[in-house]
Amino acid sequence: MRGLFLDAVDDLAGVFHRVVRPTDPAMDVLERGEIPPEELPGLTAGYDFIFDDHTQLPTEAMRGCRGLKHVIFLGTGARSYMHPEQLVELGIGVHIIKGYGDTAVAEHSIALMWAAARGLARMDGGMRAGNWIRTEGLELTGKTLGLVGFGGIAAEVARIARGSGMRVLAWNRTPKSAQGVSFVELDTLLAESQVLSLHLLLNDETRGFLDAERLGRLRPGAILVNTARAALVDEVAMMAALRSGRLRHAALDVFDTEPLPAGHPLTTLANVTLSAHSGFRTPEASDKLIRMALDIACGL
Template sequence: MRAVFVDATETLAAIAGQQLKAGDPAVTINRQPAITPPELPGVLGDAEIAIIDHTHLPMDIALACKALKHVVFLGTGPRSYMDVDALAESGVTVHIVKGYGDTAVAECAFSLMWASAKSLAKMDRAMRAGEWQRTDGIQLTGKTLGLIGFGGIAAELARMALGCGMKVIAWNRSPKSRPGVEFDDLDSVLAHSDVLSLHLLLTDETRGMISRQKIAKMKPGVILVNTARGALVNEHAMVEALRSGHIRHAGLDVYAVEPLPKGHLLTTLENVTLSAHSAFRTPEASENLIRSALGHCRRIAATGQ
């Protein structure tokens, strides 16, 4: 059985090369991170396993990859890149990697929260332009952080926020408990949070979940942080709320369209802090990611599943 890492960055390619062991299934590393979907059949050839970091896999392309039986997606959000259910119906199983970057992503969310509260990006831009714009910030100690979704990343963020004197409340689709965290219904969390951080997987049920109606229920002047998936949020409604000040500031690492197009409306708003879907990009998280992905390949080779 053969696998192809179809879109390896130099960093991930180097880690994969270091972690491959004698006796592993053959893994071809394609050091071409900017691959396009039409190139996939040629890159995969007769490989049964595709390791995919961020390349889209439309169904017509998947069907053209005649030997493909498994996709190992490097992360937890494959639905942003492929139709998981349709692939399953055609005999292709999609495997995900959980938990590899919980701390890294939580640290990014934590950083975006503080940068948003202090308007650091706005002042940085102004000073680079030769302007001295002193901006009033928000003291977060004593404020309430609301977590929408509560998995490993949210649990890490809760630990950090509790450590700096914030109150933490949360909503999750299934019952959860955590020392120091108060769980409540979604509308209550929206209404009482000074900062809201999103930690949901993107599914048919969660797509667009943070709607205009949900945004209206948020506490006026709220800070919104999203390191999960851009499509969880109605982007137009979020922009309206940013313009009106109902959302004081947004700290965003993910977007409905990625890469974020040049001149996108979000880049024109002063009360938005942007990062390029890089929350998980740390050496520690990358090593965990590749270790787990190769583990999937070894299991598939050994069991066929």
């Protein structure tokens, strides 16, 4: 078995060389950004598997990758970059990696929540521009946090939030239980949450999950945190709710288009806090991610 790391940028090449072992399958590492689709057949020729961090893998382009048998996607959101079922039909198995960044993403969710509650981004930006902006913050101790989806990341968010004195509600598509977390119907969660944090996987059922109708059922003045996938939310409806004040604030780590284009409407709203899809980016999580990917490759 021989593999190719397609897009080892943002220090991932260094992580790879730090955690790789002599007994792992032979791999070549490309320190490139996103690979254009037309280059994929040529680049992957002679390889049995690839690591994909952020490169789009359109089905038609992958049809030309005749010797490729496996794609190991570095994360859980493969559907944002490819159609897994269609690749399987081409004889290419798709593997995802869960759990590597639960604590990292949870801590980022909590950081965004507190930054939104206190208006930190607006004050910081104001002072950098020579303005003295003082925002009226919101105390979160004793407030209600609602978690939409309850996997490993949400469980970590619940642990941290409970430790800071928040009441934690959760809704999940399948029954679950967790100490100190009250599982409720979605309508109840939306109506009672002062902070709503999204933790759903993106698929055909969850795409556009938080639409205008559900945003309208949110408790007025709520904070929305999204470190999952942008496509879970109707962006136009979210911006309308932010402009009207129905949403107090949105704190976002994921976007429909990444990198976020200059001048995007989200960058013009004072009640939005933005981070560059970096919730998972810690040395601890990166090491675990690449090591888990290599372990998958060892088992192919």
